[in-house]
Amino acid sequence: MLLFCAVQGTYSPRRTTLPEIDDSLLIRVGEDDRDAFEELYRKSGRAVYAFALSLLKNPDDTQDIVQETFLKIRGAAHLYRPMGKPMAWILTIARNLCNSRLRQSALSVEDCKMEDSLQFSYVTDPTDRLVLESALRILGEEERQILLLHCVAGMKHREIAQDLGMPLSTVLSRYNRSLKKLRNHLTAQGVLS
Amino acid sequence: MNKREIPAALRRAAEQLPMPHSQELWEMPVSKQTELDYITAQELPQVPTRRRAFLPALTCCIVLLFFGWFWQYRMVETTVFLDVNPSIQITANRRDRVLEVTGLNADGRSLIEGQVFSGLPLPTVLGQLADTLAQRNYLTPEKSTVLLTVQSRRQSHVQELESLLSSSIQSALEPRKIAPAIILQTYEEDASLQQAASQQQVSPGKMQYIRQILEEEDDYSLEELASMSLEDLRRLAQKEAGDDWEEDDDLEEEDREDWDSEDQEDDWHASQSEKDTDDGGQEDEDSDRSDDLEEEDDPDEEIPSGEDDGEEDEDPDDSEEGDDN
Numbered sequence: 001m002l003l004f005c006a007v008q009g010t011y012s013p014r015r016t017t018l019p020e021i022d023d024s025l026l027i028r029v030g031e032d033d034r035d036a037f038e039e040l041y042r043k044s045g046r047a048v049y050a051f052a053l054s055l056l057k058n059p060d061d062t063q064d065i066v067q068e069t070f071l072k073i074r075g076a077a078h079l080y081r082p083m084g085k086p087m088a089w090i091l092t093i094a095r096n097l098c099n100s101r102l103r104q105s106a107l108s109v110e111d112c113k114m115e116d117s118l119q120f121s122y123v124t125d126p127t128d129r130l131v132l133e134s135a136l137r138i139l140g141e142e143e144r145q146i147l148l149l150h151c152v153a154g155m156k157h158r159e160i161a162q163d164l165g166m167p168l169s170t171v172l173s174r175y176n177r178s179l180k181k182l183r184n185h186l187t188a189q190g191v192l193s
Numbered sequence: 194m195n196k197r198e199i200p201a202a203l204r205r206a207a208e209q210l211p212m213p214h215s216q217e218l219w220e221m222p223v224s225k226q227t228e229l230d231y232i233t234a235q236e237l238p239q240v241p242t243r244r245r246a247f248l249p250a251l252t253c254c255i256v257l258l259f260f261g262w263f264w265q266y267r268m269v270e271t272t273v274f275l276d277v278n279p280s281i282q283i284t285a286n287r288r289d290r291v292l293e294v295t296g297l298n299a300d301g302r303s304l305i306e307g308q309v310f311s312g313l314p315l316p317t318v319l320g321q322l323a324d325t326l327a328q329r330n331y332l333t334p335e336k337s338t339v340l341l342t343v344q345s346r347r348q349s350h351v352q353e354l355e356s357l358l359s360s361s362i363q364s365a366l367e368p369r370k371i372a373p374a375i376i377l378q379t380y381e382e383d384a385s386l387q388q389a390a391s392q393q394q395v396s397p398g399k400m401q402y403i404r405q406i407l408e409e410e411d412d413y414s415l416e417e418l419a420s421m422s423l424e425d426l427r428r429l430a431q432k433e434a435g436d437d438w439e440e441d442d443d444l445e446e447e448d449r450e451d452w453d454s455e456d457q458e459d460d461w462h463a464s465q466s467e468k469d470t471d472d473g474g475q476e477d478e479d480s481d482r483s484d485d486l487e488e489e490d491d492p493d494e495e496i497p498s499g500e501d502d503g504e505e506d507e508d509p510d511d512s513e514e515g516d517d518n
Contacts, residue, residue, distance in 0.1 A: 034219055041215040049212055059210045067213045067221075074223045076233040089235055096232045123206040131199060132206035151200035152207040165236075183196040192196060 019043040023082035026089075030078030041070060044087060047153030048094050054144035055098040057136040059119050065101060069094045087155075088163040130191055131182070138185050143178035146171055267292070270347070271315065271354065274380065274398030275322060276340035276423055277331045279304045282396060283322075289315045289354070294322075297396045304329070319358045320365035327369045337366075337373045338423045342398025344380035351379055376427060378402060393419040406430050 021043050028036035045066065052065040072093050080089065123129035135147060145164065149155045157175065161168040186192040229235065270287040274280065279300035284292045294310045296302030304325055310318045323339070326332045332339070341358060345351050355377050366373050380398055390400035393416065403418045406429055410418075418426065 037219055038215045041218065045212060045215075046207075049210070050207060053207065053210070063211055063213060067218060070213070070218045071221055071223055072233055074218075076226045076229060079226060079229050079233070081235055083235065089233075092236060093233055100232070120206070120210075122211060123209045125202075125205065128202045128206040128209075131202040135203060148203065148207065151203040179196065179199060182199055186199070 021086050023080075023084065023086050026073070026077050026080045026086050027082065029073060030076075030080060037070075037074065040073070044090055045070075047087065047149060047155055048090060050148035050152035051091050051145060052094050052098055053136070053152075054148045055095065055141065056101065057144075059122065061101060061105075065094060065097050068097050072097070085162060087159065088165075091163050127191060130189070131186065134185050134189070135178075135182055138181060139178050142166075143174050143181070146175050147178045147182075150175060266290070271343070271345040271350075272380065273315070273319070273344075273358065274340075274342040274396040275319065276342070276396050276399045276402075277326050277338070278422060279326065279331060280394075280396035280399060281305065281322060283310075283315065283318060285315045291315055291318050294318065297390075298394050300331075304331075315354075316357050316361035320361040323362040323365040323373070327366055327371055332366065332371055332373065334371050336422075336424055337371050338376065338427045339373045340376045340378070340399060340402055340423055342378050342380045342396070342401065344382065355379075374427065376402070376423075389415070395419050399423075402426065402430070 019042075021040065025036055025040050025043075029040055048069050049062060049066050052062040052069070053059065056062050056065065069090065073090065080086075083089075120129050120133055123132060136144060139147065142164075146157075146160055149160050150157065155163070157171045158168055160166070161171040164171075183192060226233065265288065266286050268286060269284045269292060271285040271289065273283040273285070274297075275283065280297035281301045281304065282295045282297055284294075286292055291310045291313050294305050294308075296305050304322070308321070308325075310321070313321075319341075323332065339362060341355070341362070343351055343355050343358070345354060359375050359377065362373055362375060378398065378401065380401060383397075383401075386400055386404070387397050390397040393400065395403070400419075403415065403426065406418060406426065407413075407415065410429060413429075418429075421429070
């Protein structure tokens with residue numbers, strides 16, 4: 001608690017990193033191992049959420065997609081072919097579900113106006129909410145993905161590059177660019193000093 | 194807030210957004226899929242572009258190298274048929290190195306049994322085979338006919354090869370005092386020829402030779418010629434080529450020489466006797482006289498007037514002088 005209070009409102013010296021997931025966890029999930037499933041959800045749930053949120057920009061839809069993603073994993077884990085990149089498979093499932101949802105709702109990312117700010121009423125701190133909303137509004141799709149996967153899910157840039165199939169240099173440059181864009185926007189808004 | 198606080202703000206905000214509970218997810222009914230669908234399909238690992246471009250280029254290089262090696266070392270460039278009585282086929286690559294030696298009849302197969310020729314220079318192999326043929330008395334000083342048929346993809350190389358192979362055979366047989374009669378011919382690939390050769394159990398080279406004989410010779414059938422030895426075939430070919438008539442010409446020439454050297458005197462004598470018995474033989478006498486005049490060295494000698502033979506007989510020196518001239 002003291003550590004939490006000490007860091008509240010200030011820059012966190014240590015970012016939470018994503019725990020490592022290996023193929024054996026998915027194989028055990030395919031064998032209907034509950035402990036394995038809960039471990040999998042604990043290790044990857046936040047990353048799936050951040051990724052889906054970057055695509056849908058809507059917390060409610062994001063929650064549905066996270067649920068569908070892990071139900072899909074339960075139904076197909078026994079068919080999973082170990083390739084050493086289990087997180088990539090999980091994020092691919094999330095992406096395909098998001099795209100399906102977007103097609104159904106006939107809403108493109110650019111068309112999402114985010115007019116209903118009540119969606120983010122879950123976030124109590126207004127500054128934090130403004131930062132999140134700004135990130136989802138002004139950044140491009142890949143910038144959002146990279147920023148949220150790194151900041152929210154705790155994934156390393158190398159892991160993001162591997163799982164999204166991008167070069168590491170692209171991930172790094174887009175991350176920095178997204179931070180700069182967000183900084184400039186927030187400065188203009190008077191949020192940043 | 195400074196810019197370094199942006200990642201933390203994002204994380205705090207996201208952590209407050211609602212997420213499903215793992216227990217709820219576990220308790221929801223799920224039907225097991227029988228196969229991966231478009232949602233759960235696994236993507237194959239992407240090979241980096243540079244490696245993707247490198248692999249086809251490397252494969253192409255390997256294929257080109259292999260083709261180059263094959264063209265130089267394994268592709269048949271030259272085929273040689275060696276016929277004595279055994280029939281043997283020798284194939285060689287572009288570098289005139291032997292690829293394979295095959296016996297085309299029983300004697301041929303027996304001849305090459307146990308010997309390794311692959312990789313050796315073509316002239317060397319021909320020499321070895323010639324030596325073996327001599328060892329086994331297929332080639333002797335009396336029976337020395339060799340039919341050598343050459344076919345090459347490079348027409349410009351055929352003549353040179355024929356010369357080289359002939360020399361090699363001659364060199365190999367020289368220690369055994371065998372002077373081979375080498376019949377050289379260029380082989381023209383022909384499917385019907387190969388089929389006929391196979392039926393008669395002779396080499397295509399020998400079959401080509403037989404066909405050439407058949408074009409001139411009507412007295413023999415294909416089967417009869419195929420069963421003949423090469424010596425007999427060569428004699429037959431020479432006969433049909435008119436060598437016997439040329440021999441008669443030689444004889445006439447020889448006869449002419451003999452006449453010139455020996456019979457002139459007899460002829461002169463004979464002509465003289467004709468003059469004795471023939472009063473109208475003046476012309477002959479004149480011709481004879483003119484001959485004598487031409488040949489006469491001594492103007493004081495009496496010119497025979499065609500009277501008694503005795504005078505002539507008494508003057509044998511005149512004719513001798515004429516003969517000398």
